[in-house]
Amino acid sequence: MTSPAFPARRLGVLISGRGSNLQAIIDAIGAGTLEATIGIVISSRASAPGLARARAAGIPSAVIAAADHPHRDACDAAIVDRLRAAGVELVCLAGYMRLVGRPLLEAYPERILNIHPSLLPSFPGLEAQRQALAHGVCVTGATVHLVDAGLDAGPIVAQAAVPVHDDDTAESLAARILVQEHRIYPEAIAFILGGGWTVRGRRVVKADAGA
Numbered sequence: 738m739t740s741p742a743f744p745a746r747r748l749g750v751l752i753s754g755r756g757s758n759l760q761a762i763i764d765a766i767g768a769g770t771l772e773a774t775i776g777i778v779i780s781s782r783a784s785a786p787g788l789a790r791a792r793a794a795g796i797p798s799a800v801i802a803a804a805d806h807p808h809r810d811a812c813d814a815a816i817v818d819r820l821r822a823a824g825v826e827l828v829c830l831a832g833y834m835r836l837v838g839r840p841l842l843e844a845y846p847e848r849i850l851n852i853h854p855s856l857l858p859s860f861p862g863l864e865a866q867r868q869a870l871a872h873g874v875c876v877t878g879a880t881v882h883l884v885d886a887g888l889d890a891g892p893i894v895a896q897a898a899v900p901v902h903d904d905d906t907a908e909s910l911a912a913r914i915l916v917q918e919h920r921i922y923p924e925a926i927a928f929i930l931g932g933g934w935t936v937r938g939r940r941v942v943k944a945d946a947g948a
């Protein structure tokens with residue numbers, strides 16, 4: 738099925754930490770390269786530095802921590818309530834370090850994006866940059882994908898390749914990947930918001946693209 742455009746172009750951004758990808762989205766909106774608004778930022782951690790970025794941009798924010806919701810589905814249901822109340826059409830995970838549960842997946846089917854610091858399906862999960870170094874790959878990168886029930890799984894929207902240097906540390910590699918994350922995430926969000934795409938096998942493609 739071909740996705741329609743998202744009429745309100747309203748995002749909800751879920752974070753757990755630093756929020757540099759959130760900042761890249763805020764900056765792209767400010768620069769006019771991403772036509773969208775952020776209805777709410779939700780953090781899984783009260784201490785996430787990204788919350789200050791939301792405040793500085795005048796974006797409403799909330800903390801919904803797993804610890805306050807012993808039952809996992811209740812936590813996701815609370816997130817859905819806040820997203821819906823904010824009129825969110827597309828959910829963007831930006832360093833959100835929790836698996837997305839069923840209530841959220843069912844409320845936003847094919848309407849949740851994630852950014853991951855590797856060329857998926859290589860190196861899902863935590864410390865993807867360290868995994869890439871440990872494996873000895875010469876090229877790694879970043880992936881934006883639609884979220885499904887798997888860990889860093891789901892159809893791929895965009896990727897960028899990043900070379901691994903001989904003297905890289907996990908930190909230097911992460912910094913180089915992050916530059917690409919900040920470029921491809923706003924681009925991928927703009928593509929999804931524009932509609933006219935479909936999921937073909939493992940990829941998200943323009944609906945009129947040749948098979």
Ligand code: GAR
Pocket residue numbers: 752753754755756757758759787831832833852853854862863864865889915918
């Ligand atoms: C980013 O590198 C993002 O790709 C990664 O966490 C970092 C968050 O940074 N996400 C994952 O590993 C998800 N599996 P940020 O808070 O500065 O955007």
